[in-house]
Amino acid sequence: MNLKPEGTVLDWKDLTAGYKDAFKRQVKINRFVRKYGLWRMVGDEFHERWSAMSWEIILHACDTINDYNKVLTDRLHVLILCQLLERNVEVIDNNLYSKLRNYYRTWSHYLPHVHFA
Numbered sequence: 001m002n003l004k005p006e007g008t009v010l011d012w013k014d015l016t017a018g019y020k021d022a023f024k025r026q027v028k029i030n031r032f033v034r035k036y037g038l039w040r041m042v043g044d045e046f047h048e049r050w051s052a053m054s055w056e057i058i059l060h061a062c063d064t065i066n067d068y069n070k071v072l073t074d075r076l077h078v079l080i081l082c083q084l085l086e087r088n089v090e091v092i093d094n095n096l097y098s099k100l101r102n103y104y105r106t107w108s109h110y111l112p113h114v115h116f117a
Contacts, residue, residue: 015061092117
């Protein structure tokens, strides 16, 4: 495994940048379909495209996370992916409501590879 250097900074926006236009297009289609009541006509096709794009983003994020020995994050979805991938992760809370701290205390405190900063 060829791991990336420590200290590399990535944001979720960096991981999903290649999907931004496709995501915007899907949201526009969704609004149009709902506005004109066309859901039955395009529902399955829309869901298949959305699902395929979602899985591409998730797999890309997993591949990227697997490139690192340790991840420092303030994003809940990255914390959850790190837990699932059993990657070393250090968590920093990012809001006044202590969402990540509460999640950590409830679900992650017993995992040896998850630590709260």
